[in-house]
Amino acid sequence: MVGILAYGAYLPRYRLERKTVAKAMAWINPAVWGLAGGEKTVAGADEDAITLAVAAARNACRFQRDAACEALFAASTTFPYAERQNAAMIREALSLPEEAAAVDVTGSTRAGTAAILAAAAQVAGGASKRAMVVVADARRTKMGSTEELLFGDGGAALVLGSEGVLAELVGTFSMSADFPGPLRENEKRLGRSWEERWVRDEGYVSLIPKAIHGYLSREKITADLFSALIYPCPYPREHGLIATKLGFSADKVADPMAALVGDTGAPHPLLMLCHVLESASPGDHILVVGYGSGVDVLHFRVTEAAASFKPAWSFDALLARKAPLTPYEKAAAFRELVPVETGLRGEFQAETPLSVQWRYRRAILGLEGSRCRRCGTPQFPPQRICAMGECQAVDEMEPYLFSDKPARIFSYTGDNLAFCLDPPQIYGIVDFDGGGRMMLDFTDCDLESLSVNQPVELHLRRKYHDGQRGVHTYFWKAVPIVSAQA
């Protein structure tokens, strides 16, 4: 039976209080005051759908490479590239086998559940033994729109397989519908919406119950079977209304996390599923709904194996790891919604040599270096001649992965001169457990909380965006670990 082998969520560290948005933007749209409660997750200046997806996958894999994974389905509505496969970049970052199938799934917020359906079919059909689903979104919204308050950013990942599953996929039901709720033209950065009441009533409250009802009646089961019902709907009143309409008791309806996270788009049902799985009991039935241009319904049954799996970061730990994003203008600058003065250092960008990026893709996207077979010293970037003074072995290197190794801060600084959209630019040298050293940017940290020897995790982040030439570059950064992992 096909099912989930591993799962992991990811939430960016920044939280934007909705009140902050309303205070800044209600002058043009006083209606946003009605949504001004709670906070939402916001991707940092060096995060986007690719980095959020990779972080979620690494959380699910406990920061280890999953070499057995034969397929990758990457879903988002906000991947940076329309042409240049995002899944291929994510596969490189996760150091999955080159032969693994890589597929981009996009076009609607239903892309996350669509990716699960595709991956499950891949496994069920025998094309792959293990398939990974990574989903993330970091949506840009117009300043002053209700979406600006509703949307949050996040990612989620599932590993699917057929042996040792912790939740088996019992059944599915899908319907597509050209419901033009939110839409975004291919050439545009910002979307638009039709009237909100229509989106709520004819979209969420109509289509979701219709699909769930369709599944239940086809399978001749009732709502009572399920211990958890997961569906996205960013409007609290309508979210409750959907359950009532289906006859689900409110205590079985999973928290849509509007107050703490917001609606994260494509990953949202998976994010909620990750949260539910952490406390699920064997035998529990879970219904997961993906919504957007139609509805996907996924029915999972939790197995005994569920208790033996934990992601590297629990959902609660991700929620607790947070930093306030203030002022409002910073959030707008992070999304490149408004031009800000970056100084000459922020303006200058030499052409990115893509042939070099290709030649060193394993080093750049995969953080793969080399280890000297003679003296055993790991080195990054990969070397031809061993850097150890007394060894100097020539061409006796083997590939060596750094992305799965813990590391520690050797030295650090907070640089106010270097350009950074989130100053100061914090960077330093880190030493890896097992050998090897790199000079890396640090992210998700405050200068004041750093110390020599502090442990760090490695995360793929945006290095820079060359908007003039349409090139996004990514590299690994060190995230200092300040609190104990849950």
Next chain:
Amino acid sequence: MATGIKDKVAIIGMGCTRFGERWTDGAEDLMVEAFVEALQDAGIEKKEIDAAWLGTCFDEVNVGKSAIPLAQALKLPSIPVTRVENFCATGTEAFRGACYAVASGACRIALALGVEKLKDTGYGGLPGFDTAMGTLNRFILPNFTAPGGFALMATRYFAKYGISPEEGKMALAKISSKSHRCGALNPKAHLRKEVSPEQVLKAPIIAWPLGLFDCCGVSDGAAAAIVTTPDVARGLGKTPVMVKALQIAATSGEEMLTTRWDGTYLKTTTEAAKRAYAEAGITRPREELSVLEVHDCFSITELVTYEDLQISERGRAIRDINEGFFELDGKIPCQSDGGLKCFGHPIGASGIRMIYEVYNQLLHRAGPRQIPDPRLGLTHNLGGIPSFSVCSVGIFGL
């Protein structure tokens, strides 16, 4: 075993522009200014120069690539001219080329000239390093700055020796304050105001723990040296200032690629100094050297350089600082001209500007900064950042 160039090359003329914000002068003007002084000092004619070396670093905003700008600005008569670049060791690298040409017998008289128009880059501090480190590094290195790269050494140094940030920053402040006292006495320096350690401590942070006054300035400048053999020098009736040693060490990558280096010193300075002392026949640098011009791009750099040059014991530089060892009236004055701290750091010019000060000290031409009875002077440049560096050490005497 190499025999080195000790006493094989003599400096017979030097020139140095006023350093500063030379908005109205181009690099060509600065080159001419330094050259004319050097030529007059040497007392030779231009046609006697057999070859020339130009040191300049940022070609994109400067005179451009190749040595043609030097040949053209000075109207050199179709002699061999070579452009060299080795990060902040560029000036000394140009000087080394000229010296080696003379020592080899290939040239009778050679010119080295370094120039940089940093104020035309538009940057506060050095321009970005993104194109300076090669294409692969553009993808993998942080977008660091020079102060940030050196700040990393300060955090390591403080951590290794158990120095509190307050104590460490005060020691660094004293280094900058000392150099400002010297710079105030030097008409060619860019910054000529005295600055107290307290003012240094109050300055805004550039890259923690380094503040504004822990950093050298951004200036324009040029410096030139004319070298020949000791025999030719004496024949011209000059008091030749002899080159006792010239060494350069570039990192093998061990500091950055392995965990062997502890981050509190410069491996390249240490190695270059050892070889320079051997070349010059110096066994007790703390006793034998009279004056130091070290690469004080940042106060922490000067601090660890005291140790790398074997003047202070490892971990004990702060004690020497507190005892005034490196003050103008101390045992070995360091930065008697004000250093990079007061001259700024027009990269191509700095190494030769340092030699210019040692040259003037040795010839008792340093005016109010003159050191009594100088015998041996040392210059030191450091290119790159501590984990990724190229270092030069030169030693000069009569």
